[in-house]
Amino acid sequence: MTAPKSRSDRSMPLRDSSSERMEGTGSWDALEWTKIEPVSRSISYTNLEFLIEAEQVIVEGYGVVLVNTDEAGTLLVTNYRLLFLSEGTRNIIPLGTIPLMTIEKFNKIASKMQSAPRQSDKSPSRRLLQVIGKDMRIIVFGFRPRTKQRRAVFDALLRCAKPPRLWDLYALISGPSKFSNTNPQLRLLNEYFRLLGKGFSHASVSMVEDGSFTLSNDLWRISSVNSSYTICQTYPFSLIVPSCITDDDLLQASSFRARCRLPVITWCHPGTGAVLARSSQPLVGLMMNMRSNTDEKLVAALCTQLGGAGGKRRKLYIADARPRKNALANSAMGGGSESSSNYFQSEVVFFGIDNIHAMRDSFARLRDYLDTHGANSSDGMSSFLRHGGWTWGGGNLSSMSVSVSSLGDSGWLIHIQSILAGSAWIAARVALESASVLVHCSDGWDRTTQLVSLASLMLDPYYRTFTGFQALVEKDWLAFGHPFSDRVGLPTVSGGVNVPFELSRQSSTGSFSSSPMRQPSGSYGSQNPNSSHHSNNYSPIFLQGMGGFPEQDCSSKGDSSGLQLTMTSSQSIKFCWALSKPNGKRQICFLAFLVDLLDCVLSCRFGNFLCNSEKERQQCGISEASGCLWAYLVELRVGEGNSHVHYNLFYDPLKHDGPILPPAAALAPTLWPQFHLRWSCPTEAQAAEAEAECRKMAFKFSELQKEKEAAEKKAREITTAMESLSAELRDVKHVSSSAMSLAKRAGKESEALKRAIQSLGCKVHFSRSGDCTLDIENSLIVAPQKFNYSPSRRESESIMQNDEKSDLSVSITVAADDVAPGNPISRVCETLCPLRTRDGGCKWPDAGCAQLGSQFVGMKANFDAFDRLSIYDGYFQPE
Numbered sequence: 001m002t003a004p005k006s007r008s009d010r011s012m013p014l015r016d017s018s019s020e021r022m023e024g025t026g027s028w029d030a031l032e033w034t035k036i037e038p039v040s041r042s043i044s045y046t047n048l049e050f051l052i053e054a055e056q057v058i059v060e061g062y063g064v065v066l067v068n069t070d071e072a073g074t075l076l077v078t079n080y081r082l083l084f085l086s087e088g089t090r091n092i093i094p095l096g097t098i099p100l101m102t103i104e105k106f107n108k109i110a111s112k113m114q115s116a117p118r119q120s121d122k123s124p125s126r127r128l129l130q131v132i133g134k135d136m137r138i139i140v141f142g143f144r145p146r147t148k149q150r151r152a153v154f155d156a157l158l159r160c161a162k163p164p165r166l167w168d169l170y171a172l173i174s175g176p177s178k179f180s181n182t183n184p185q186l187r188l189l190n191e192y193f194r195l196l197g198k199g200f201s202h203a204s205v206s207m208v209e210d211g212s213f214t215l216s217n218d219l220w221r222i223s224s225v226n227s228s229y230t231i232c233q234t235y236p237f238s239l240i241v242p243s244c245i246t247d248d249d250l251l252q253a254s255s256f257r258a259r260c261r262l263p264v265i266t267w268c269h270p271g272t273g274a275v276l277a278r279s280s281q282p283l284v285g286l287m288m289n290m291r292s293n294t295d296e297k298l299v300a301a302l303c304t305q306l307g308g309a310g311g312k313r314r315k316l317y318i319a320d321a322r323p324r325k326n327a328l329a330n331s332a333m334g335g336g337s338e339s340s341s342n343y344f345q346s347e348v349v350f351f352g353i354d355n356i357h358a359m360r361d362s363f364a365r366l367r368d369y370l371d372t373h374g375a376n377s378s379d380g381m382s383s384f385l386r387h388g389g390w391t392w393g394g395g396n397l398s399s400m401s402v403s404v405s406s407l408g409d410s411g412w413l414i415h416i417q418s419i420l421a422g423s424a425w426i427a428a429r430v431a432l433e434s435a436s437v438l439v440h441c442s443d444g445w446d447r448t449t450q451l452v453s454l455a456s457l458m459l460d461p462y463y464r465t466f467t468g469f470q471a472l473v474e475k476d477w478l479a480f481g482h483p484f485s486d487r488v489g490l491p492t493v494s495g496g497v498n499v500p501f502e503l504s505r506q507s508s509t510g511s512f513s514s515s516p517m518r519q520p521s522g523s524y525g526s527q528n529p530n531s532s533h534h535s536n537n538y539s540p541i542f543l544q545g546m547g548g549f550p551e552q553d554c555s556s557k558g559d560s561s562g563l564q565l566t567m568t569s570s571q572s573i574k575f576c577w578a579l580s581k582p583n584g585k586r587q588i589c590f591l592a593f594l595v596d597l598l599d600c601v602l603s604c605r606f607g608n609f610l611c612n613s614e615k616e617r618q619q620c621g622i623s624e625a626s627g628c629l630w631a632y633l634v635e636l637r638v639g640e641g642n643s644h645v646h647y648n649l650f651y652d653p654l655k656h657d658g659p660i661l662p663p664a665a666a667l668a669p670t671l672w673p674q675f676h677l678r679w680s681c682p683t684e685a686q687a688a689e690a691e692a693e694c695r696k697m698a699f700k701f702s703e704l705q706k707e708k709e710a711a712e713k714k715a716r717e718i719t720t721a722m723e724s725l726s727a728e729l730r731d732v733k734h735v736s737s738s739a740m741s742l743a744k745r746a747g748k749e750s751e752a753l754k755r756a757i758q759s760l761g762c763k764v765h766f767s768r769s770g771d772c773t774l775d776i777e778n779s780l781i782v783a784p785q786k787f788n789y790s791p792s793r794r795e796s797e798s799i800m801q802n803d804e805k806s807d808l809s810v811s812i813t814v815a816a817d818d819v820a821p822g823n824p825i826s827r828v829c830e831t832l833c834p835l836r837t838r839d840g841g842c843k844w845p846d847a848g849c850a851q852l853g854s855q856f857v858g859m860k861a862n863f864d865a866f867d868r869l870s871i872y873d874g875y876f877q878p879e
Contacts, residue, residue, distance in 0.1 A: 062074050066095065096139055098135075127142065138371040166620065171626040185237060201215060232259070234261065236480060266476060303346075304436075315433065318338050374679070449480065592674075593633070597633065610626070
């Protein structure tokens with residue numbers, strides 16, 4: 001699996017040549033090798049979907065055969081990778097697709113075709129191109145003779161896979177794109193703030209410019225003495241040092257260490273005050289008698305007082321990663337190791353880890369062994385392991401650690417075990433004894449970085465998350481100057497390339513035809529048999545450091561069974577996975593996250609790991625000119641969330657919030673299938689059935705969880721709407737009830753008024769106008785008299801909202817049946833007045849009792865005239 005590629009080819013499964021072999025023109029033997037390939041087959045690949053941003057096709061070859069799997073297809077050389085497409089489907093074949101910067105070396109090879117003995121001289125030779133990758137793969141392409149396609153591809157690889165300048169790399173040509181980077185100095189400061197308990201502070205560009213990042217606590221402080229990289233060019237711009245040490249002391253102490261890499265703090269325990277520190281070897285000289293008072297003072301300051309121990313100072317361990325004999329040999333060149341008698345309360349321990357040259361040779365032997373016995377061998381043959389029906393390696397992967405000879409005497413697992421045991425020992429001293437540990441090797445940027453990063457991952461649960469792991473890598477590997485350009489084989493700032501690509505396999509991996517299983521395929525010979533491996537700096541140190549993370553199968557008792565190096569169970573780290581093996585043991589392995597990380601580093605698609613130091617990356621402006629690897633990995637996980645293959649489904653931070661210390665006896669490493677075996681034996685690298693099924697169920701559970709959350713959200717919205725409607729309904733009911741009460745009250749008043757008027761002989765009429773009208777009928781007067789009554793505004797609104805049938809407008813008609821024509825007021829007076837005379841005369845002519853001057857119907861009595869009236873005036877006439 002190649003990480004820096006489009007999302008479409010990430011999901012393509014690896015193919016096993018034993019079960020899927022192409023037929024017809026796709027077969028190696030069926031190709032007509034004497035036929036000249038026509039030139040008119042050129043196709044434009046500008047808009048093809050498998051090309052990533054800014055990727056351009058330079059050379060293309062047709063009818064090319066991938067010898068490993070006997071597949072025919074089209075081979076493209078782009079400015080980013082070597083791309084192999086299937087002849088029939090035009091799909092990307094992952095095994096034959098490799099980024100240019102992942103290629104360690106390539107070589108042209110010629111071999112004879114198998115033929116009858118008498119026709120051996122007439123048989124044409126195969127034109128082969130061998131490509132050896134830094135990611136454990138060895139692939140061979142076969143070209144048709146007389147087509148000059150192999151030369152075209154080879155020349156393109158010489159130009160593109162060996163760029164003369166740093167700025168010719170794809171990472172800087174493509175630019176930052178959507179995976180834009182932020183200032184790595186700010187991320188380093190934020191990690192420093194977290195270590196000092198100042199996590200509430202956030203770094204800014206102004207802090208870096210004005211030097212205001214020098215925060216401190218009771219024990220440690222951040223120093224800006226190296227802000228211009230004047231003390232040490234391979235150290236970061238800011239350093240954590242003891243608070244009692246001045247910047248002048250740091251300047252003096254730096255001269256006593258190789259490459260001025262003085263002792264500084266890389267991790268500190270928030271509770272006990274114990275620290276992990278790192279440096280390079282001291283310059284004690286051949287006689288081991290050179291000393292530095294400031295260096296001894298700086299190292300002694302790491303031994304702070306133990307809390308609650310009555311002023312007792314903690315112990316200091318000086319962990320020298322080298323073998324003792326190597327340290328003594330370095331003293332002849334001015335280096336060496338510390339003497340415990342010169343450093344306060346200290347003990348010197350040697351871990352015996354070999355140097356970069358031994359690691360490079362061991363890696364080459366391991367790669368050659370895997371290619372020889374794998375299913376997709378570069379010689380195109382099927383070995384007895386592949387056709388015998390056995391699992392790769394004679395039974396299972398754990399058997400690979402039984403003896404070194406089972407891996408072709410590569411010694412790779414012994415090197416891994418030394419690193420794991422040393423890291424576990426360091427973590428145990430810090431966690432169990434509250435001791436401080438100073439770690440160094442020769443220069444302090446290879447083995448020192450491996451030990452410190454692994455020990456920190458064991459001690460700090462934050463580093464076992466995605467963001468924490470990024471902070472760990474950026475701090476201990478990038479900021480503290482692991483020389484990635486030298487170790488990975490990239491152009492440096494000065495413009496040189498550290499790895500010659502035109503190298504034969506003879507020097508580092510043995511002869512191509514050394515394996516007896518390859519002899520039947522023909523006589524192989526290199527065009528450059530005398531070329532040698534001139535790279536003294538290339539070494540898979542970062543790959544080996546990541547190799548300390550994968551699965552470790554062991555036979556511990558109890559809960560420790562199946563310990564991973566950095567965890568006691570599958571719940572302790574966010575980006576690992578638990579597997580159940582047939583032998584009943586439990587394994588923890590890292591899957592796609594670390595594989596994708598390593599592939600991105602080796603391919604140089606992004607600029608995070610370019611150059612040899614923080615200073616060089618800052619001078620070149622790498623973070624602004626290229627994309628960010630971390631942003632790319634985040635982008636991969638965004639779509640699927642926690643169900644993405646990077647996530648550990650069993651991760652539980654609450655259960656593992658402290659250090660994890662596996663016993664050294666349990667650290668029996670095996671190969672990392674997902675990385676070491678994915679090309680040579682893809683079936684072993686594939687996830688177990690239980691894992692695949694569990695991840696499938698987890699994905700389905702995640703989808704159901706999303707549907708459940710959506711349903712709950714919709715239910716909450718519906719509940720809220722129902723509550724709102726219920727409140728509105730209650731208000732409407734309240735208004736309706738009030739209106740009904742007012743309507744009933746108004747209705748009763750109207751009925752009472754109607755009955756009163758009708759009792760007077762008047763007619764009452766209701767109308768919608770809101771007026772109360774009284775009509776008095778008279779033959780002489782056509783227009784009725786209107787007496788208006790308007791209800792109050794509140795009563796009107798209530799009544800109108802309640803019922804349109806309730807009408808408070810009243811029309812009253814007063815009619816007299818036996819009145820003489822005349823004044824209607826007189827008729828009313830004569831009709832209604834109980835004291836009227838028989839002849840129709842009025843006894844109170846001045847009373848005006850029939851005047852309708854008010855808003856109600858009735859008689860207005862003239863009380864003044866009534867007072868003046870004497871009883872004798874009406875009833876007792878004079879005789």
